[in-house]
Amino acid sequence: MTERRETGRGRNIGPARNKAKAAPEAKWEDGERIAKYLAHAGICSRREAETLISEGKVMVNGERLDSPAVKVTARDQIKVRGKIVRPPEATRMWMYHKPAGLITATRDPEGRPTIFDHLPKSLPRVVTVGRLDLTTEGLLLLTNDGELARKMELPATGLERHYRARAHGRVTPEALEELKKGVIVDGVEYASIDATLERTTGTNNWLHVILREGKNREVRKALASVGLTVNRLIRIKYGPFELAELASGTLEEVPAEQLARILGEEIRTQRMSQAPERPQRGQRPNGPRGGGPRNSGPPGRRPGGQKKRPPRR
Structure with a gap:
């Protein structure tokens, strides 16, 4: 379906554009909506x-906007609250080993510590790919590309989430088969879940659980529906990215030159075609560094077949 063209691209929106007649006129197809552009930036x-636009705090080429229905490109001068906006940088992604006890949010009304309290201050504005609840540990992906995060979260993309779950109760073949068929908890339908018993220690069991949706507290609720109470949960893999030996509380950037290849064409975003900036590898989060998860399985391989290098101290 062809987009409507009455939103500013292709016609002057202010005096500054009239003065810039020597500059090549950007085509409608070249730009993206101002709100999306600001999010990408x-x-x-x-x-x-x-x-911000409704409050009159956004200007394009000297003209104050009163509607978000405007497309812009990097050739436009954009200001927010009087400050010039730099064009969005290329897509970047980090793997973070989230410790238990942190909220996956920018701030918490109850005052509990969040992951952003422990991440480096030099990190650009990032969003998480999915969430991990307060007591869940393990792999959390961060990216500066909101479109990429949304694509990776969609069940249609088919990215598997792997967890190691320690659960109290009796594991039976019937319970595992019930999970595989899909369960309904409190009116919420959970799709097929692959759960494999790894070992039993007393009344506790370690299971390898594979999801393809990632709904809120899905592992805990689904296992509870078959009589298992989760008392420790560690995410060890999200799509092609593995926790491997990344220490608890440690952040590591995925090499920019490998990111597009690792994700593949189906998850490629508009920004991933931009030239990457020099990656900042080996960043250490703020605060004390904890140990890795116990019994988190054998060391794995890094995305792209890399061997894990010891974290910088």
């Missing part, structure tokens, strides 16, 4: 951008 979310 790490200024704010799309919803926040629309609010």
Whole structure:
């Protein structure tokens, strides 16, 4: 379906554009909506951008915007609250070993510590790919590309989430088969879950659990429906990315030159075609560094077949 063209691209929106007649006129197809552009540039979310526009705090080529229905390109001069907005940087991604006890949010109304309290201050504005609840540990992906995060979260993309779950109760073949068929808990339907018993220690069991949806507290709720109470949960893999030997509380950037190849064409975003900036590898989060998860399985391989290098100290 062809987009409507009454939103600013292809016609002057202010005096500054009239003065820039020597510059090549950007085509409608070249640009993206201002709210999306600001989100890609790490200024704010799309919803926040629309609010800023309605408050008259966004200018394009000297003209104050009163509607988010405008497309822009990197050739336009864009200001938010009087400050020039730099064009979005290329897509980047980090793997973070989230410790238990941190909230996956920018802030918490209850004052509990969040992952962003422990991440390096030099990190650009990032969003998480999915979430891990307060007591869940393990692999959490961070990216500066909101479109990429949304694509990776969609069940249609087919990315598997692997967990190691320690659960109290009796594991039976019938329970595992019930999970595989899919269960309904409190009116919420959970798709097929592959759960394999690894070992039993007393009344506790270690299971390898594979999801393809990632709904809120899915592992805990699904296992509870078959009589198993999860008392420790570690995410060890998300799609092609593995926790492997990444120590608890440690952050590591995925090499920019490998990211597109690792993700493949189906998950490629518009920004991934941009030239990457020099990666900042081996960043250490703020605060004390914890140990890795116990019994988290044998060391794995890094994305792209790399061997894990010891974290910098």
